[in-house]
Amino acid sequence: AAYLSGQQPGQFKDVDVEAELTILDQTHPVKTTLRYTALDNDRFMVSTLDPIIVNGNDFTLTEGIVSLREIANLAFISHTVPVNFDLVFDQD
Secondary structure (H helix, E strand, C coil): CHHHCCCCCCCEEEEEEEEEEEECCEEEEEEEEEEEEECCCCEEEEEECCCEEEEHHHHCCHHHHHHHHHHCCCCCCCCEEEECCEEEEECC
16 A cells, blocks of 8 residues: 555554445445554555444435334434444455
8 A cells, every 4th residue: 555655564654534435325425534554565454543423314224224123122223323444455
């Protein structure tokens, strides 16, 4: 990754990014900070530093959330969830 050019294993760089999240053919912008970490000469990891907050209402998931709540016999299911990720990339 260009962000890690010349970095030694264990070194990292935090980068503010603007991206798009697509669920069920609906796309919404997201802003987050990603940490790019060099693992070795051929691998690096990308991780969220803070959760990306996904609101089901933005992706027309409301009906499915309500159905799940009814099937599970729950009083409440949040329409908003935090999402984190850690991805490892191999340059091969």
